[in-house]
Amino acid sequence: MTEEIIISGFGGQGIMLMGQLLAYAGMLENKQVSWIPSYGPEMRGGTANCSTIISENPIGAPTVSEPTAVVAMNLPSIEKFETAIQPGGILIINSSLVEWNATRTDLRVYQIPANEISLEFNNSRVSNMVILGALVTAIGTIQSESVIKAFAKIFAKKTEILWMNEQAILRGSQYITALMNR
Numbered sequence: 001m002t003e004e005i006i007i008s009g010f011g012g013q014g015i016m017l018m019g020q021l022l023a024y025a026g027m028l029e030n031k032q033v034s035w036i037p038s039y040g041p042e043m044r045g046g047t048a049n050c051s052t053i054i055s056e057n058p059i060g061a062p063t064v065s066e067p068t069a070v071v072a073m074n075l076p077s078i079e080k081f082e083t084a085i086q087p088g089g090i091l092i093i094n095s096s097l098v099e100w101n102a103t104r105t106d107l108r109v110y111q112i113p114a115n116e117i118s119l120e121f122n123n124s125r126v127s128n129m130v131i132l133g134a135l136v137t138a139i140g141t142i143q144s145e146s147v148i149k150a151f152a153k154i155f156a157k158k159t160e161i162l163w164m165n166e167q168a169i170l171r172g173s174q175y176i177t178a179l180m181n182r
Contacts, residue, residue, distance in 0.1 A: 003052075003054045006071070007019050007070075008071065009049075009072070009074045010073065013073050022142070032055045035052045037050045049077065066085070067086065069139055070089070073098075074094070074098060082104065092131060118130055126168035129168035133171060133173040134173065137172070137177055148169055
């Protein structure tokens, strides 16, 4: 199984971190991974994105043109990437910032109010971890525990933020599980 994922949103929303954590978690599970950021002038306030591939098999090319899953943290991200998603693919939308009715009927669309959920932790900065937890559960390729381990390794010197981010990842996973079971 190969997942080709694009994560996109405004600069400053933790887009690159989400992709890095996915790749690192895949490595922890002995999978083949690729991560490519796309910064450019859009980095500060504009739309930035990254591509992450997780596979059981060697990855031939690290670019993602027809993703199996897209995370859209803002409206420009949906407008740019919705049409590229493979039929049957996943579109995860941060519904706190975006009102959107998907134009395609061949996708699994999940609207996650990540900013509202992050308020449960009194910290709006964990909305990206809520979305990441939802994504990991939706794709099912890697385990939430591996993402949490990856986060702990990357932020080993910032132990004060580990628990909150772990809980945000788990909360995103719980939220999408409830949506998927409806």
